[in-house]
């Protein structure tokens with residue numbers, strides 16, 4: 001089976017927002033009210049939410065959802081997988097006709113929030129995939145976030161806007177040269193735990 | 201860069217347990233008290249926990265953690281990535297000398313719990329990776345869980361023991377033939393949401 005670069009570069013993200021509070025449902029609903037998802041296709045169930053469309057909107061929406069949930073001050077996390085070029089994905093979608101104008105950047109900019117994030121890049125169907133991963137780790141160290149190595153992942157600490165910029169840039173740079181790329185992430189804010197790693 | 205099957209087949213899982221309740225810290229602590237993690241290497245911080253060791257213990261521990269958290273009756277989810285054969289991973293570990301006797305199966309068996317789960321398999325460094333993924337989806341349909349297709353993932357519904365059996369078997373079967381494999385999952389229990397998918 002040969003994997004070809006799809007003519008449609010529709011991207012997607014399957015994710016879950018986790019407010020660690022008794023009123024998790026209210027936090028999710030109020031967050032959804034504040035985020036404009038009109039430029040992405042959306043499907044949601046009790047396990048995950050999936051959005052699909054242009055890359056700029058996928059990152060705009062996921063960053064906005066995390067920021068508006070985190071500004072409640074509650075301990076919130078988001079975990080998910082960005083994906084592009086999946087051979088099983090549909091090749092055309094009406095949402096690819098949307099303009100590149102970001103619907104949430106102005107309201108997101110108003111939220112200042114620190115967070116910790118772990119992410120992993122998976123360029124698929126390529127034998128030299130590890131080199132592409134190491135290139136992105138090297139590049140991320142030149143950015144404003146604090147970068148550290150974790151098992152199976154790279155940890156980013158800093159402002160949420162900077163963290164999502166690194167996630168988006170890493171994803172962009174690998175999908176430029178690899179047809180099918182996925183990128184997993186878990187981002188956490190307002191945790192009462194000490195961020196310092198503890199081994200036993 | 202050529203990827204070779206590592207001589208050490210240490211596996212790992214990087215995951216986070218998300219109790220959606222004000223007392224999330226207590227739920228996590230009480231769960232940790234009930235789960236025997238003595239046969240795995242463990243590292244934890246405010247974003248994720250990473251365990252490493254033999255595959256049987258990685259699945260034994262992750263299933264036990266989810267079950268003991270879910271039996272509180274609270275809405276809990278767990279999200280993470282199983283990994284094996286990562287070229288960046290260390291090749292030897294004292295935890296690989298542990299016996300295969302499961303430390304948590306008897307206490308896990310006492311917990312009956314329904315859940316929904318989405319998972320994705322990523323065989324890395326292989327051009328025919330999609331065939332290996334489709335083979336696992338076909339196989340999972342022969343099991344006791346309900347299997348459905350989601351964007352970028354396969355959804356499993358059923359008893360938590362059955363779900364983890366499918367996860368482990370899928371991972372086992374792919375790692376038999378592919379050196380570096382990762383498998384992402386999000387599993388959710390006691391959600392007040394309707395599990396039926398809603399598209400907009």
Ligand SMILES: [Ca+2]
Nearest residue numbers: 126177178179
């Ligand atoms: Ca390519």
